[in-house]
Amino acid sequence: MINLTDNADIHLSSVVAENKVAAIRLAVNSGGCSGYTYDWQLVTKEEFDDVIDDFIIDLDTGKLVIDNISSVYVAGMTVDYKKDIFGQRLMIDNPNVESMCGCGESFQV
DSSP, X not given: OOEEOHHHHHHHHHHHHHXXXXXXXXXXXXXXXXXXXXXXXXXXXXXXXXXXXXXXXXXXXXXXXXXXXXXXXXXXXXXXXXXXXXXEEEEEEOTTOOEEOTTSSOEEO
């Protein structure tokens, strides 16, 4: 499905633990200047209990949940986490992306 580096797993796990939630949901939504954007949301225990057909990836702490429709857009994607003097960010390398907008916030497949 997707590849998480160790740094990304550690970061996402810390977000789950700090916010006392069950999971993080990654979705692809229409929007932005290029057509699609990534949407990261926290998932409570109650919401996670309703997850049926989604793809679930185990993190060190918690889960990463990807819905079936979004899975088509993120298949083969690698997520890394970088922290340097310029800040911290999730770095996404998605082989399905054909182009990105100038600001890097949205993409086209």
